[in-house]
Amino acid sequence: MATTVLDPAHAGTRSRSVLVEWLTTVDHKKIGIMYGASAFVFFLIGGLEALLIRAQLAGPNKDLISPEFYNQLFTMHGTTMIFLAVMPLSAMFFNFFIPLQIGARDVAFPRLNAMSLWVFLLGGIFLNASFIWGAPNGGWFGYAPLSGRQYSPGVNMDFWVIGLQILGIASLAAGVNFFTTILNMRARGMTLMRMPMFTWSTLVTQVLVLLSFPVITVALIYLMVDRVFGTGFFVPAAGGDPMLWQHLFWVFGHPEVYILILPAFGIISEILPVFSRKPLFGYSAMVFSMAFIAFLGFGVWSHHMFSTGMGPLADSFFSLATMLIAIPTGVKIFNWIGTIWGGSIQLRTPMYFALGFIAMFIMGGLSGVMHSVAPADLQQTDSYFVVAHFHYVLFGGSIFAITAGAYYWWPKMFGRMLDEGIGKAHFWLMLTGFNLTFFPMHFAGLLGMPRRIYTYPGGLGFDTYNLLATVGAFVLAVSILVFMWNVVRTWRRPADAPADPWGGATLEWAIPSPPQEWNFTEEPVVSGKDELWTLKRAAGVRTLPEPARSDGRGIHLPGPSWWPLIVAIGILLFMVGFMLPRPWAFPFGPVGLVGFVITLVGIFKWAYEPPDAHATPH
Amino acid sequence: MADAHAAEHEHGSGGATYVKIAVVLFVLTALEVLLYEVCYGESMTGLASLGASLEPYFVELLLLLSAFKFWFVAMFYMHLKFDMKLLSWLFTFSLVIASVVILALLALFTYNRGLWWPGGLW
Amino acid sequence: MTSTTATLAGHDGHAAEAHHTSLPIENRKLAIWVFIASECMFFATLISTFLIYRGQSLKGPLPADIFEVPLVTAGTAVLLFSSFFVVMALNGAQxxxxxxLITWLSLTVFCGVFFAGMQVYEFSHFYHEGLGYSTNLFSASFYTLTGFHGAHVTMGTLWLATLLKDAIKGDLPAGKALNLEIAALYWHFVDVVWIIIFPVVYLMSLRS
Structure with a gap:
C-alpha cells in the first residue's frame, strides 16, 4: 500500500508555517475541521452556561448567581447552542462531506467558503466577548420592545443584534456556496435522485437558509436602527408595533428550526442503511417529504405566537398548517423504521446514537403536535413544557444525530476509529442524562413553572423535577467528558483507519482515510444510488480493496488566500462600528469606516487575485 | 457554454429585441404615471370622468402594469426565456414564497386593525 | 451587507471554471441567481414593513406632503434605460x-451614478422638508427600504465600473463575457426591485 505521499502544502518551494497554512486554507476539509473544532468549543461554553442555570434552579429560592447574570446565561445559552453550536456542527459535515459525497474536489467557491468560516468564527468570538461588558440578556428571540433601547439601555443587546447579523452573513454566503456546489459539482452520472440523503438534506437546508436569513437580517437592521438612530419600528410610543418583530423573527425562526434538524435527518438517513445492511426504505418519499417539510416551514411561523391574540382565523390556519407537518415527518420516521426492519443490524456506536435519535425525536415530535393545538398551546407556551419539547428535538434530535455522525465519520475525517467501548458508555450516559434532565421538565411545565424564571418558591410541586433535571444535566456533562476522553485516547493511536470501516454506500468511503487534499485522484463516475454497494455487489466482495494514495500529479487545486480572512475582519469591524459610542460610531467614526474600507479593498484584491497565486507545483 | 450563447442569439435576444423591450418598458412606466395623474393628479382635470371610473381599480391596475414590466425584464433582459428552466424555477419559487409572506403579513396586520381583505390590504 | 456576498460569489470560482459542471451553466452564474432568489426575501421584508406601517405614522410629514412624481419618474426611467444599456454592453462583450462594450457600459455606469445622485438629492431634499430618519414610521421604513435599494445600486455601479475599467484595459474579451453577464443579472434584479418600489411605495402612497 502506497503511503508515501507528498503533502503539497509542505512540498512547495517555500514552506509555509502550519498556522499560515490553516489561516489561508481554502480546502473544504480543513475548513470543515475548523468549523467543527470552534463549534465544539462554543458547545462547551453553552453547556457550561446550562450547568450554571441548572445549578441555580436545583432547589427553590436559591441565589447562587445574580438574577442579572442569570438572564445573560439563558440568553447566551440559547443563542450559542443554536447559532454557534448546532448550525456550525452541521456546517462541519456540510464542508467535509458534501464534496466527498458528490465526488468533487472542492466546493464551487473555495475562498467564499473560507470567508464563511472566518465570519462565523469572528462573530462567535465577538458574541462571547460580550461577557466582559455585559452579555445579551433579552432572550434568544430578542422580543421587542424588551430588546429596544428603552428597556435594554446597555450594550448587552447591541452585542446580540450585531453578533447575529455577522453570523447571518456567514450563513448566507455558505448557503449560496453549497446550493451551487450540490447542483453543479456532482460527479458524472450522479443525478439528483441518486444523491446521498445527507446531500439532499444539505441542499434543502440551504434553500431554507437562503430564504429565511434575509428576513432576520432586515428585522435585525430595524432593531439596530431603533437602538442606534432612534427610529420607532418596534417602539409603541412612536406608533411602532412590537408584533412586527415577533412576526419577522418567526418568519425566519421557524425555517431556522428546520435548518437545525434537517441535516440531522440526513445524517440518520446515511447511518441507518449502512448499519442495517439495507438500502434506505422509500428514498424518493424521503426526498419529497423533506422538501415538503421545508416548504411548509414557511407557512407555520405564527404557531410560536398563539398567545399574542391573532384572532381565531389566523390561529386556525397556523394550527392546521402545523399539524400538516406531522405527515411528512411521520413518513420519515416510518421510513427509518422500515429501513431497520428485517435488516442485518450492526450495533456499532453510530447506530446506537441513530436509534437513540429516532426514539428521542419521536418524543419531541409528539409534544410538538400538542403545541399545534392553539388552545392547548395557550396553557403550555412559555412554560417548562416548551423547554422540554425543544430540547427533545434539538438535543435528542440534532445533537444525538450530530454525535452519531461524529462517530460515523470520525475515521474518514482523522484516519482514526473512535473507541467502541467508550463510545457506548458515552451513549448510555448521554441517553440517561438527557432524559433525566428534560423529561421531568414536561411535568414542571404542566404544573405551571414558567421558563426563564430565575428562581421559584418551594412547595409548588416542581422541586423534585428541578432537582432531577439538575442531576441529569451533570450526567450529560460527564457524557461529554467521556466523549472528549475518547477523542484524546484514540488520538494517540496511529492513524490506521481503513478507507471503508463500516461498509458504506457513498463515495466518501471509496477514498483513503483521511482523504488526500484533492479527494479523488480520478473523478468518479456514478451509475446509481448507493454506488459503492453496487460496485461491491458486482465484485462479489464485502469491502473494496484499500484505495491507493496518489501523488496528485497533474491535479489543479485552488491556491490558499489571505483575502477571505481579511474580508471577514473588515466585515466584523464594519458591524462593530454600529455599536460603539461616539466618536467611534459608524456613520462618521473611524472603526466602521476602516472596516468598510478593508472589506471593499479585500473584495477587490480577492476578485483580481490570480486563481493559483500560491498554487503548489504538482 | 459557447453553445448556450449561440442558442441565445438564434432565439433573437439581440439588439433589436432589446430596443423593442426598452420601448415597451418606457411606455408602461409612462402609463403608470399617467394612471396616477388621471386618477389623482391636478394636471388632467379634462379626464376627470375617466379618472373617477379608474380610481377604484388604481392599485390593481398599477400592480398589473408593474408586473408586466417585471416580466419583460426578467424574461428578456435576464434571459430567463432562453436560459435553463432551473433558473426560472429558482426565481419563481422565491418570488412565490416572498409574495405569500408579504400577503400573509399584510393580512395578519390589517386583520388585527379590524380591517379585512381587500379594503384594508392596500 | 448581503451585496458583499454577491460580489464575492461573483468573482470567485476561477478554479471551478476548468472543472466539469453537472448542469450546463457556470458556477458563478448559478450562484448569482441563487443570491438573487435570496434577495427577493430581503426586499419582500422591507416592502412588507413599508406597507404594514402605511398610515400608522403619528405625525408628519407624510408621503403625500413630500413625494414628487417628476423627480422619481426620472430616476425610474434612468434605471430602466440602464437595464437596456447593460444588455447592449453584454451583447458587445459576447x-x-x-x-x-465600452460605449454601452459607460452609459450604464453613468445611469447608476445618476440614479444614486438622484437619491442623494431626494433624501437631502426630504430631510430639509423635516423628514429625518427617525421622524415617523413612514420616514424610517421609507429610508430603510429605498436606502438599501440605493446601496444595492451603489454596489452594482461600483461592480460595473470595475468591469468598465477591465474593458478599457482590454481585459474583458468575449471569453470573459460571463464576468459582465453576472454583474448584469444583479443589475437587472436591482432594476426589477425598483419596478416594484416605484408604484408600491411612491404612486400608491401619494393618494391622499
Whole structure:
C-alpha cells in the first residue's frame, strides 16, 4: 500500500508555517475541521452556561448567581447552542462531506467558503466577548420592545443584534456556496435522485437558509436602527408595533428550526442503511417529504405566537398548517423504521446514537403536535413544557444525530476509529442524562413553572423535577467528558483507519482515510444510488480493496488566500462600528469606516487575485 | 457554454429585441404615471370622468402594469426565456414564497386593525 | 451587507471554471441567481414593513406632503434605460466588440451614478422638508427600504465600473463575457426591485 505521499502544502518551494497554512486554507476539509473544532468549543461554553442555570434552579429560592447574570446565561445559552453550536456542527459535515459525497474536489467557491468560516468564527468570538461588558440578556428571540433601547439601555443587546447579523452573513454566503456546489459539482452520472440523503438534506437546508436569513437580517437592521438612530419600528410610543418583530423573527425562526434538524435527518438517513445492511426504505418519499417539510416551514411561523391574540382565523390556519407537518415527518420516521426492519443490524456506536435519535425525536415530535393545538398551546407556551419539547428535538434530535455522525465519520475525517467501548458508555450516559434532565421538565411545565424564571418558591410541586433535571444535566456533562476522553485516547493511536470501516454506500468511503487534499485522484463516475454497494455487489466482495494514495500529479487545486480572512475582519469591524459610542460610531467614526474600507479593498484584491497565486507545483 | 450563447442569439435576444423591450418598458412606466395623474393628479382635470371610473381599480391596475414590466425584464433582459428552466424555477419559487409572506403579513396586520381583505390590504 | 456576498460569489470560482459542471451553466452564474432568489426575501421584508406601517405614522410629514412624481419618474426611467444599456454592453462583450462594450457600459455606469445622485438629492431634499430618519414610521421604513435599494445600486455601479475599467484595459474579451453577464443579472434584479418600489411605495402612497 502506497503511503508515501507528498503533502503539497509542505512540498512547495517555500514552506509555509502550519498556522499560515490553516489561516489561508481554502480546502473544504480543513475548513470543515475548523468549523467543527470552534463549534465544539462554543458547545462547551453553552453547556457550561446550562450547568450554571441548572445549578441555580436545583432547589427553590436559591441565589447562587445574580438574577442579572442569570438572564445573560439563558440568553447566551440559547443563542450559542443554536447559532454557534448546532448550525456550525452541521456546517462541519456540510464542508467535509458534501464534496466527498458528490465526488468533487472542492466546493464551487473555495475562498467564499473560507470567508464563511472566518465570519462565523469572528462573530462567535465577538458574541462571547460580550461577557466582559455585559452579555445579551433579552432572550434568544430578542422580543421587542424588551430588546429596544428603552428597556435594554446597555450594550448587552447591541452585542446580540450585531453578533447575529455577522453570523447571518456567514450563513448566507455558505448557503449560496453549497446550493451551487450540490447542483453543479456532482460527479458524472450522479443525478439528483441518486444523491446521498445527507446531500439532499444539505441542499434543502440551504434553500431554507437562503430564504429565511434575509428576513432576520432586515428585522435585525430595524432593531439596530431603533437602538442606534432612534427610529420607532418596534417602539409603541412612536406608533411602532412590537408584533412586527415577533412576526419577522418567526418568519425566519421557524425555517431556522428546520435548518437545525434537517441535516440531522440526513445524517440518520446515511447511518441507518449502512448499519442495517439495507438500502434506505422509500428514498424518493424521503426526498419529497423533506422538501415538503421545508416548504411548509414557511407557512407555520405564527404557531410560536398563539398567545399574542391573532384572532381565531389566523390561529386556525397556523394550527392546521402545523399539524400538516406531522405527515411528512411521520413518513420519515416510518421510513427509518422500515429501513431497520428485517435488516442485518450492526450495533456499532453510530447506530446506537441513530436509534437513540429516532426514539428521542419521536418524543419531541409528539409534544410538538400538542403545541399545534392553539388552545392547548395557550396553557403550555412559555412554560417548562416548551423547554422540554425543544430540547427533545434539538438535543435528542440534532445533537444525538450530530454525535452519531461524529462517530460515523470520525475515521474518514482523522484516519482514526473512535473507541467502541467508550463510545457506548458515552451513549448510555448521554441517553440517561438527557432524559433525566428534560423529561421531568414536561411535568414542571404542566404544573405551571414558567421558563426563564430565575428562581421559584418551594412547595409548588416542581422541586423534585428541578432537582432531577439538575442531576441529569451533570450526567450529560460527564457524557461529554467521556466523549472528549475518547477523542484524546484514540488520538494517540496511529492513524490506521481503513478507507471503508463500516461498509458504506457513498463515495466518501471509496477514498483513503483521511482523504488526500484533492479527494479523488480520478473523478468518479456514478451509475446509481448507493454506488459503492453496487460496485461491491458486482465484485462479489464485502469491502473494496484499500484505495491507493496518489501523488496528485497533474491535479489543479485552488491556491490558499489571505483575502477571505481579511474580508471577514473588515466585515466584523464594519458591524462593530454600529455599536460603539461616539466618536467611534459608524456613520462618521473611524472603526466602521476602516472596516468598510478593508472589506471593499479585500473584495477587490480577492476578485483580481490570480486563481493559483500560491498554487503548489504538482 | 459557447453553445448556450449561440442558442441565445438564434432565439433573437439581440439588439433589436432589446430596443423593442426598452420601448415597451418606457411606455408602461409612462402609463403608470399617467394612471396616477388621471386618477389623482391636478394636471388632467379634462379626464376627470375617466379618472373617477379608474380610481377604484388604481392599485390593481398599477400592480398589473408593474408586473408586466417585471416580466419583460426578467424574461428578456435576464434571459430567463432562453436560459435553463432551473433558473426560472429558482426565481419563481422565491418570488412565490416572498409574495405569500408579504400577503400573509399584510393580512395578519390589517386583520388585527379590524380591517379585512381587500379594503384594508392596500 | 448581503451585496458583499454577491460580489464575492461573483468573482470567485476561477478554479471551478476548468472543472466539469453537472448542469450546463457556470458556477458563478448559478450562484448569482441563487443570491438573487435570496434577495427577493430581503426586499419582500422591507416592502412588507413599508406597507404594514402605511398610515400608522403619528405625525408628519407624510408621503403625500413630500413625494414628487417628476423627480422619481426620472430616476425610474434612468434605471430602466440602464437595464437596456447593460444588455447592449453584454451583447458587445459576447461579440468581442470592444467599442460597443465600452460605449454601452459607460452609459450604464453613468445611469447608476445618476440614479444614486438622484437619491442623494431626494433624501437631502426630504430631510430639509423635516423628514429625518427617525421622524415617523413612514420616514424610517421609507429610508430603510429605498436606502438599501440605493446601496444595492451603489454596489452594482461600483461592480460595473470595475468591469468598465477591465474593458478599457482590454481585459474583458468575449471569453470573459460571463464576468459582465453576472454583474448584469444583479443589475437587472436591482432594476426589477425598483419596478416594484416605484408604484408600491411612491404612486400608491401619494393618494391622499
Amino acid at each position: 461579440e468581442g466588440n470592444r467599442r460597443k
